[in-house]
Amino acid sequence: MDDRDLVGRARRGDPEAFTQLMMQYQVPLYNMALRMVGRPDDAADIAQEAFTRAWQKIRTLRDAPFKSWLFQIAANLCYDHFRRGRRYGEMPDEESSKVIGLGILTPDPQERAEASERNRLVRESIQALEPDMRLAIILRDVNGMAYDEIADVLRVPLGTVKSRIARARAQVQEHLQQYPDFFPSTREDAHAE
Amino acid sequence: MPSEPRDPTEPTLDELSAYLDHELDEDAKARVAQHVAGCAECQARLDGLRQASYAIRALPMETPTRTFTIPAKPRESFRWAPVAGWIGGVAAAILVIGLGVTQLHFPGPTASSTAGSGSKTTGGLAYGSGTQNGAAAPLAAPGVSSNDQRFNGQTSTASGNVATVTDPSNSSRRLVLDTDRASYATNGRMMVTVQLIGSPATSLNSGDQGLTLTLVHNGVGVALNPVGVESWNGTPIFGGWYDLASLRLSEPRLGDYHLEATWVIPDGSGRVLQASVPVKITA
Numbered sequence: 001m002d003d004r005d006l007v008g009r010a011r012r013g014d015p016e017a018f019t020q021l022m023m024q025y026q027v028p029l030y031n032m033a034l035r036m037v038g039r040p041d042d043a044a045d046i047a048q049e050a051f052t053r054a055w056q057k058i059r060t061l062r063d064a065p066f067k068s069w070l071f072q073i074a075a076n077l078c079y080d081h082f083r084r085g086r087r088y089g090e091m092p093d094e095e096s097s098k099v100i101g102l103g104i105l106t107p108d109p110q111e112r113a114e115a116s117e118r119n120r121l122v123r124e125s126i127q128a129l130e131p132d133m134r135l136a137i138i139l140r141d142v143n144g145m146a147y148d149e150i151a152d153v154l155r156v157p158l159g160t161v162k163s164r165i166a167r168a169r170a171q172v173q174e175h176l177q178q179y180p181d182f183f184p185s186t187r188e189d190a191h192a193e
Numbered sequence: 194m195p196s197e198p199r200d201p202t203e204p205t206l207d208e209l210s211a212y213l214d215h216e217l218d219e220d221a222k223a224r225v226a227q228h229v230a231g232c233a234e235c236q237a238r239l240d241g242l243r244q245a246s247y248a249i250r251a252l253p254m255e256t257p258t259r260t261f262t263i264p265a266k267p268r269e270s271f272r273w274a275p276v277a278g279w280i281g282g283v284a285a286a287i288l289v290i291g292l293g294v295t296q297l298h299f300p301g302p303t304a305s306s307t308a309g310s311g312s313k314t315t316g317g318l319a320y321g322s323g324t325q326n327g328a329a330a331p332l333a334a335p336g337v338s339s340n341d342q343r344f345n346g347q348t349s350t351a352s353g354n355v356a357t358v359t360d361p362s363n364s365s366r367r368l369v370l371d372t373d374r375a376s377y378a379t380n381g382r383m384m385v386t387v388q389l390i391g392s393p394a395t396s397l398n399s400g401d402q403g404l405t406l407t408l409v410h411n412g413v414g415v416a417l418n419p420v421g422v423e424s425w426n427g428t429p430i431f432g433g434w435y436d437l438a439s440l441r442l443s444e445p446r447l448g449d450y451h452l453e454a455t456w457v458i459p460d461g462s463g464r465v466l467q468a469s470v471p472v473k474i475t476a
Binding site for chain 1: 261263411414457
């Protein structure tokens with residue numbers, strides 16, 4: 001699907017085109033916000049506001065890629081959220097917000113418990129990062145953006161992107177190494193590859 | 194962990210991390226590869242960075258817990274807007290885009306409760322007599338012949354009421370969406386099947402798979418809850434029967450819709466596949 005065509009139609013006021021864009025980006029955008037701010041409700045607020053602003057301002061979007069622009073809006077909203085000090089640093093409680101009851105196949109309870117704990121530790125390690133580093137690693141490892149796309153979103157040089165991602169990964173790794181039962185040290189396997 | 198090398202050939206932390214992401218130029222990439230191959234310490238640092246990166250990528254992609262909406266565009270953003278009275282009429286209007294409401298709880302035959310504050314139940318998933326353990330009416334595994342037909346679809350094609358979209362970066366990965374018919378009565382039941390062929394995840398949770406299903410009409414979408422049915426030959430299959438009468442469709446309900454399946458591939462790449470089939474609702 002070509003964003004440019006949809007953006008062109010949305011700029012002319014076509015809500016269906018913007019709907020298509022929303023459907024395309026709602027999950028990645030929400031997940032970026034969720035990993036940044038931690039709480040599902042706050043993340044949904046940010047995603048909602050980002051879509052609203054994007055829709056209202058889309059006529060101002062010229063040649064810049066829609067995706068970078070949209071994520072830039074959401075990133076700014078995340079920083080606003082931090083500046084307001086709302087729930088900053090709180091751990092997300094995503095597990096409790098999930099509803100299980102669809103009767104579908106589920107993993108072994110032990111596996112589920114372990115996976116849940118692993119995920120909690122990873123989320124905790126992300127939350128422990130300083131926001132600039134957190135955003136960079138989220139855009140890379142959650143959203144799968146290329147470095148130049150991330151540079152567009154953050155409006156920083158490529159070298160800064162590279163540095164933030166590297167330092168963030170090092171800090172996350174340092175955090176995870178405190179839990180060798182879940183994240184065995186890689187040092188013994190240094191020659192594995 | 195030092196970020197600067199202790200000798201000129203040792204890669205920096207930034208370089209090791211960028212090496213993982215294939216974000217180094219060819220010369221730097223070759224230099225790092227050569228050094229790492231003969232340096233246990235740098236290999237271990239690289240493995241540590243990789244472990245951190247993979248741990249984050251392994252986090253499930255969550256599905257938004259509420260309906261997103263967009264307001265009608267304010268008139269001032271349309272400098273060419275020709276009708277003076279237009280702004281007042283639309284300023285208060287809300288286009289409800291029923292997206293992402295998929296984490297629904299189905300305690301029994303009347304699927305109506307929701308998860309998370311602010312969520313709206315928009316799915317009207319029906320239950321068949323064979324319902325087990327609170328599951329939505331299960332769909333049978335695709336038969337060999339019909340499945341082969343689906344699997345042979347080409348990129349962005351639609352045959353009958355089937356649409357297949359192939360991942361441009363991985364031709365063995367496809368999103369297949371189909372309905373049993375293209376036209377339904379307002380009180381009809383629509384059977385939907387979504388196949389995530391070549392999914393990197395085995396989960397039958399739509400949130401884990403990054404799958405959303407939306408019925409769109411005149412720019413307004415209503416989210417349907419894609420229920421994991423089974424994994425057939427490693428392909429996660431979602432679907433169910435949806436009672437059209439129970440969906441919160443905007444009036445007039447009759448008309449041309451399209452059913453959209455959006456799949457954010459759960460491999461951390463951010464790639465999205467989207468398939469759409471036309472659906473008509475008649476009297």
